[in-house]
Amino acid sequence: MMVDDLLVSFVATPSTAGVFLDFDGVLADITHTSNGAVVRPEVPALLLCLQARLGRVTIISGRPVDYLADMIPVEIDIVGLYGLEWRVGGVNHTLDEAEQWRDVVSDLTDAAIAEFGESVVEHKGLSLTVHYRGDSGRAESMGRWVDAQSARTGLEARSAKQSYELHPQISRDKGTALLELAESLDPVVFMGDDVGDLPAFDGLDVLASRGVSTLRIGVLSEESPPSLLERADHVVDGPEGAETFLRRVCDLVG
Numbered sequence: 001m002m003v004d005d006l007l008v009s010f011v012a013t014p015s016t017a018g019v020f021l022d023f024d025g026v027l028a029d030i031t032h033t034s035n036g037a038v039v040r041p042e043v044p045a046l047l048l049c050l051q052a053r054l055g056r057v058t059i060i061s062g063r064p065v066d067y068l069a070d071m072i073p074v075e076i077d078i079v080g081l082y083g084l085e086w087r088v089g090g091v092n093h094t095l096d097e098a099e100q101w102r103d104v105v106s107d108l109t110d111a112a113i114a115e116f117g118e119s120v121v122e123h124k125g126l127s128l129t130v131h132y133r134g135d136s137g138r139a140e141s142m143g144r145w146v147d148a149q150s151a152r153t154g155l156e157a158r159s160a161k162q163s164y165e166l167h168p169q170i171s172r173d174k175g176t177a178l179l180e181l182a183e184s185l186d187p188v189v190f191m192g193d194d195v196g197d198l199p200a201f202d203g204l205d206v207l208a209s210r211g212v213s214t215l216r217i218g219v220l221s222e223e224s225p226p227s228l229l230e231r232a233d234h235v236v237d238g239p240e241g242a243e244t245f246l247r248r249v250c251d252l253v254g
Helices: 003-012 043-053 065-069 096-116 136-153 174-181 195-209 226-231 238-253
Strands: 018-021 056-060 077-080 085-088 091-094 121-123 128-131 156-160 163-167 188-192 214-220 234-237
Touching: 003 214, 003 238, 018 174, 018 238, 043 056, 043 238, 056 174, 065 077, 065 085, 065 091, 077 174, 091 096, 096 121, 096 128, 096 136, 128 136, 136 156, 136 163, 156 195, 174 188, 174 195, 188 195, 195 214, 195 226, 214 226, 214 238, 234 238
Parallel strands: 018 056, 018 188, 056 077, 188 214, 214 234
Antiparallel strands: 077 085, 085 091, 121 128, 128 163, 156 163
16 A cells, blocks of 8 residues: 555544554664663654654554653653553553563673773663674674674564663564554554564555555665665655654545
8 A cells, every 4th residue: 555545544543543663764863872862852743743642652662661751741642662552541561470580680780880891881770782883894793793692581682773782681662563553443553663673564564464554654864774774665764754654644534
């Protein structure tokens, strides 16, 4: 389905439509520090506009809920850490089986800081990220270290945006989160910019196989992987393009 056709279906059935969005590189400009991503100024109002008119608007991010909570209106639900935690109706929740990993992640964070320095280590509570943005020469050594720690602790190693992540071995990702939240919705859109968003595209494919109208929006940047852009039904130019797309939807359903 082409983007214009899908937007027509939004206008026809807004009360059952769903919009799901990544945060970094979509609602926030990409930064070179792990704690520098800030929501674009116009986005909160756009999200509220959409929330008032659509069946569901949800952020699905690899960030912790606490990082996003003050930037995203409380009316907008957030899924954090790829589904290990979430904020719904203004109330925070954590997946019970993830809690047993908190001390393991904390100890591993200390080890990562000792190995690489505090500036490139991001402790997310239930997961850990080490960044090599701005210093790609460290990617190989970081990758070896992450693989070794994965084998030692049982945490799952994942590649991310110029970084590596260590997660609890729990079958949760952006695709499982989307499928849980998109039940009874039609049409459904997901907008993302990175390899971590590919499972959400997979989730859209599952919905499409059930007859749901879906749209995979890729957000273009210098770091967008070809694998994501090739699968996208429509590509917008950076967070500014994502904002323009959301404004168009809001205007159409207004």
